[in-house]
Amino acid sequence: MLITIDVHSGVPAYRQLLDQIRLQVAAGRLRPGDEIPSTRALSAELGLNPMTISRAYALLEEEGLLERRPGLPLVVRARSGATSATARGAQFTRALGPVASMARQLGIGGKEAGDALRRLIDGNER
Amino acid sequence: MRRRAFLRLLERPAGIAFAALFTPAAVITLFVAGLRGPSRFVEAAGLVCFFVGAFGGITLTDAARCSFAWTLPRYRRALLVEFAFCGAVVCALVTLIGAVSAAPSAPALLAAAVGFAAYAVGGALFLTPEGSLLFPFAFIAFVAWRLWTPAPVISAPLAAMPVSAAVSALAIWSAFSSRTFRWSALLGPREDGRLMWNGWPTMPWWPRLRRRRAGGRRRDAARARYVGTSVLRGVVSSYRPIRANAWLPATAGLSMFYVAAVGPNALGSIPRTGFWIAWAIFIVFSLMSRSSYGHHSSASRAALPWSRRHHLAVAFARHLGDPFVILLVLSPALAAFAVGNPQLLGFVGRGIAVIVVFFPAFQWAAGPPTGGPWADRGVAMILTLSVGMAFLLALPLVVSGLPLLVTSGAAQAVVLGLLVAGSQVLNWRRLKGYFATRDLVGGEP
Amino acid sequence: MGEMIFEASGLTKEFGEVTALRDVSLSLRGPSIIGLIGRNASGKTTLLRHIVGLQLPTRGQARTLGVATRSLQHEQLARIGVVPDAPTFMRWMSVGEQLRYLSAFYPRWDMERQSSLAGLLELDLHADVSGLSTGSAQKLAIVAALCPRPDLILLDEPVSNLDPIARDQFLKLLLEIVQEDRATIVISSHVLHDIESTVDWIVCLNNGTVAADAALDDLKDQYAEWRVLARTRDLPDRFADAFVVRQTVMEPRRARLVVRTAGADLRAFQAAHDADVEAAPLNLQGLFPILVDNGRH
Numbered sequence: 001m002l003i004t005i006d007v008h009s010g011v012p013a014y015r016q017l018l019d020q021i022r023l024q025v026a027a028g029r030l031r032p033g034d035e036i037p038s039t040r041a042l043s044a045e046l047g048l049n050p051m052t053i054s055r056a057y058a059l060l061e062e063e064g065l066l067e068r069r070p071g072l073p074l075v076v077r078a079r080s081g082a083t084s085a086t087a088r089g090a091q092f093t094r095a096l097g098p099v100a101s102m103a104r105q106l107g108i109g110g111k112e113a114g115d116a117l118r119r120l121i122d123g124n125e126r
Numbered sequence: 127m128r129r130r131a132f133l134r135l136l137e138r139p140a141g142i143a144f145a146a147l148f149t150p151a152a153v154i155t156l157f158v159a160g161l162r163g164p165s166r167f168v169e170a171a172g173l174v175c176f177f178v179g180a181f182g183g184i185t186l187t188d189a190a191r192c193s194f195a196w197t198l199p200r201y202r203r204a205l206l207v208e209f210a211f212c213g214a215v216v217c218a219l220v221t222l223i224g225a226v227s228a229a230p231s232a233p234a235l236l237a238a239a240v241g242f243a244a245y246a247v248g249g250a251l252f253l254t255p256e257g258s259l260l261f262p263f264a265f266i267a268f269v270a271w272r273l274w275t276p277a278p279v280i281s282a283p284l285a286a287m288p289v290s291a292a293v294s295a296l297a298i299w300s301a302f303s304s305r306t307f308r309w310s311a312l313l314g315p316r317e318d319g320r321l322m323w324n325g326w327p328t329m330p331w332w333p334r335l336r337r338r339r340a341g342g343r344r345r346d347a348a349r350a351r352y353v354g355t356s357v358l359r360g361v362v363s364s365y366r367p368i369r370a371n372a373w374l375p376a377t378a379g380l381s382m383f384y385v386a387a388v389g390p391n392a393l394g395s396i397p398r399t400g401f402w403i404a405w406a407i408f409i410v411f412s413l414m415s416r417s418s419y420g421h422h423s424s425a426s427r428a429a430l431p432w433s434r435r436h437h438l439a440v441a442f443a444r445h446l447g448d449p450f451v452i453l454l455v456l457s458p459a460l461a462a463f464a465v466g467n468p469q470l471l472g473f474v475g476r477g478i479a480v481i482v483v484f485f486p487a488f489q490w491a492a493g494p495p496t497g498g499p500w501a502d503r504g505v506a507m508i509l510t511l512s513v514g515m516a517f518l519l520a521l522p523l524v525v526s527g528l529p530l531l532v533t534s535g536a537a538q539a540v541v542l543g544l545l546v547a548g549s550q551v552l553n554w555r556r557l558k559g560y561f562a563t564r565d566l567v568g569g570e571p
Numbered sequence: 572m573g574e575m576i577f578e579a580s581g582l583t584k585e586f587g588e589v590t591a592l593r594d595v596s597l598s599l600r601g602p603s604i605i606g607l608i609g610r611n612a613s614g615k616t617t618l619l620r621h622i623v624g625l626q627l628p629t630r631g632q633a634r635t636l637g638v639a640t641r642s643l644q645h646e647q648l649a650r651i652g653v654v655p656d657a658p659t660f661m662r663w664m665s666v667g668e669q670l671r672y673l674s675a676f677y678p679r680w681d682m683e684r685q686s687s688l689a690g691l692l693e694l695d696l697h698a699d700v701s702g703l704s705t706g707s708a709q710k711l712a713i714v715a716a717l718c719p720r721p722d723l724i725l726l727d728e729p730v731s732n733l734d735p736i737a738r739d740q741f742l743k744l745l746l747e748i749v750q751e752d753r754a755t756i757v758i759s760s761h762v763l764h765d766i767e768s769t770v771d772w773i774v775c776l777n778n779g780t781v782a783a784d785a786a787l788d789d790l791k792d793q794y795a796e797w798r799v800l801a802r803t804r805d806l807p808d809r810f811a812d813a814f815v816v817r818q819t820v821m822e823p824r825r826a827r828l829v830v831r832t833a834g835a836d837l838r839a840f841q842a843a844h845d846a847d848v849e850a851a852p853l854n855l856q857g858l859f860p861i862l863v864d865n866g867r868h
Contacts, residue, residue, distance in 0.1 A: 007768040010796075010852030012788035043746050047739075049604055050750050051771040052788060098849070105800065105847045129675040138663040193655040194715060196625050198676050199645035308625055314659060 001030060001037060005046050013048055017056035019091075025065055025076055026088040032078035036066060131201060132208035135185045140507050144181050147515055152177070156220060160227025167227070168237050171220045175241035178216050179248025182209055183301070187252050190310035206302040209249060217241040236283050243290035246297035253301045255309050408477045408521060411452060438561040441495045442554055449482045472535060473525060479542035480517075480524045486553035487513045495560055574636075576601045576723055576755045577622050581631035584617055584779075591617040593779040594631070599772075601723070601755025604745060606770035606787070608761060608855075610863060614779040615759040616656060619725050622757070623651060636723065649677055652716030656727040658708050660700045666711055667696035670718070677719035685718045691740055706732045713741065717748060724748070726758040730765050742769045767855045775862040783862040790858055792832060797840075798849045799826040806844060816861055829853065829861055 159170030624640035775783035
């Protein structure tokens with residue numbers, strides 16, 4: 001699991017963690033049953049406060065994304081295809097928020113923006 | 127692990143040096159006092175124990191002022207137990223000397239009780255906020271007390287025992303109270319590691335004086351910069367920033383002195399009054415000379431656009447001028463004393479001459495002429511200890527010994543004048559060398 | 572939450588005419604790393620001194636580890652490690668001797684930690700205490716404070732005198748220790764950038780009053796910066812919305828606001844002022860002036 005946190009970005013560190021783990025699960029980079037690094041290991045790796053990390057883990061556990069087993073590392077929980085698809089959609093929409101705001105400022109309509117996005121995804125435009 | 131809170135502190139170089147220098151002097155004093163009778167012995171035991179306790183108090187102060195002292199668990203209690211233990215050992219040794227010396231009926235228990243009380247008071251004087259304020263008064267108070275009650279302890283041993291016990295308890299309790307240790311920890315370390323008392327003007331309830339001091343220093347530096355650079359003005363401007371704390375103990379000593387000197391003089395009937403007043407004069411004088419060099423600021427001086435020659439001239443003029451300033455301040459008391467005790471004029475004169483001779487040595491021991499403390503604390507420690515010891519040795523030697531060698535008053539004046547001139551010449555040469563070669567800022571390299 | 576570490580209610584400290592702490596009420600629980608921030612002379616050091624009972628409240632109560640600070644005993648003191656802002660030691664000892672002297676008073680002194688910390692911070696045990704630079708004296712104080720394995724660690728401006736590398740190592744060390752010992756750390760600093768990744772709780776003092784006492788991430792969630800760009804008409808001189816905490820109208824059509832996210836409706840605002848709004852989060856540096864302002868009102 002590769003995670004980068006920018007503590008000075010202003011986005012609360014626990015939220016950055018939430019988003020990145022959610023994204024990795026949604027993208028399938030973290031599969032059900034995969035182990036999540038312990039609070040301690042991640043704290044040492046990122047130089048991040050352990051209380052912040054356990055807070056993020058607890059929230060993910062509540063969400064049903066992670067599973068805590070007594071005495072063992074946390075693992076990613078198996079999810080139905082539908083939930084996973086919804087999660088992916090929600091994730092993507094969230095990421096597009098700033099793009100939409102910029103499009104509005106530049107006066108770019110929905111169709112024009114959609115075309116640009118399509119070209120980008122298809123890799124026709126660098 | 128074995129805890130040694132206080133004993134470990136005594137192992138420092140200053141402790142060893144103190145033991146080496148003080149022990150022989152104390153043993154001889156006690157032995158001689160023992161030979162001269164039980165009353166003298168009890169008094170000497172008290173004095174010796176007081177000095178040991180005072181040294182212990184300085185050591186404790188250094189520890190209590192460290193930033194870790196307040197939060198170190200069980201620290202106060204460990205210090206108390208070991209301090210009291212050391213006191214018991216010292217008192218036992220003192221009593222033993224009393225038994226060995228020829229005193230027919232050395233009052234062992236009384237000497238031990240008085241000794242322990244003096245030891246505890248000596249320790250508390252340095253450690254507690256009140257004590258460090260009272261310190262300059264202590265000697266004077268002792269002299270004054272001794273004046274009115276020639277041999278009090280031995281005459282009422284039954285009363286002296288409980289009084290000593292009460293004094294010991296009070297002193298120990300106040301020295302090791304949480305209040306004292308809070309105050310010490312907030313105050314921070316003593317200005318340098320030297321065996322020197324200072325710091326009471328920074329006490330929490332002394333804020334107004336401190337503020338004025340800080341303001342005064344800035345103002346003077348600014349003024350001196352613009353009023354020209356004559357030596358006289360330099361001397362005046364270097365006097366002004368001598369903190370109020372230098373003058374306060376001196377003024378306090380002076381007023382005590384007036385009470386002690388003028389009062390008994392007016393009554394005129396107490397035995398040995400004049401002799402004791404003469405000693406009080408010496409104490410006040412050396413206290414004032416000592417404190418006039420307490421610690422001058424190198425910062426304010428470094429800010430002045432002076433040449434090295436100018437620094438030299440100002441420093442020397444101050445050294446030369448200080449004794450006369452103090453003499454001037456003391457002159458009314460001296461005059462009153464001289465009228466009352468014409469037979470002691472020579473005695474006092476010789477003592478004052480000794481102090482003037484030692485004046486430059488006091489100054490060098492206090493710190494480099496550029497201000498601030500000596501950077502080499504070993505040198506500073508040895509200087510302070512040896513100058514102090516030499517002074518204490520020279521004072522009685524010259525005061526009582528010189529008339530035995532040189533009988534004529536005029537010849538004595540010539541000898542003392544030569545000594546004063548010699549010390550000034552030596553001082554001038556050392557100052558010249560110093561200002562020619564050393565950094566002007568911040569003590570020693 | 573865990574054990575109550577420090578509790579103050581109505582704590583006021585006066586020095587003559589100066590009031591250093593004014594009616595401070597706090598309860599700090601652990602384990603946690605608490606950042607004590609505030610401008611110069613805002614009362615940070617005074618508060619830390621109250622925690623160990625070095626200073627006593629003029630009015631109000633203060634309790635540390637469940638005991639009134641006036642009567643802290645050795646049981647509590649042995650559980651507290653302190654790094655003061657200007658640590659002083661016995662200047663005639665070597666660093667190793669000084670540590671040995673101190674270690675005798677702590678039942679839980681960890682020799683292994685002592686040697687590993689000294690190695691990590693590059694503290695020479697044979698050096699003379701009197702010759703230590705300000706930074707090295709601070710390192711010695713850090714070692715002395717951490718080796719007793721305390722449950723409460725108070726650090727008064729510990730990073731200010733450390734070089735960037737030592738600073739980084741030190742902060743990582745704190746993270747390890749808070750997990751190893753489940754300790755609570757109170758770290759006062761105004762180098763906000765350094766402590767941002769380390770602390771999880773913020774106590775902000777301003778002029779002796781508590782201006783903020785909250786989880787750092789919650790504070791970041793509570794406030795946001797809005798960069799407002801008007802589309803057709805000029806923006807008002809002042810925004811009357813209750814959630815706007817701070818505003819700078821830079822040009823007739825451009826403004827920068829700090830808003831309280833609770834109750835701030837971005838869409839309604841955009842519609843009302845016919846403007847585009849770009850919302851951005853605030854980091855600790857950006858939050859600080861707002862927290863300080865809060866304390867003032």
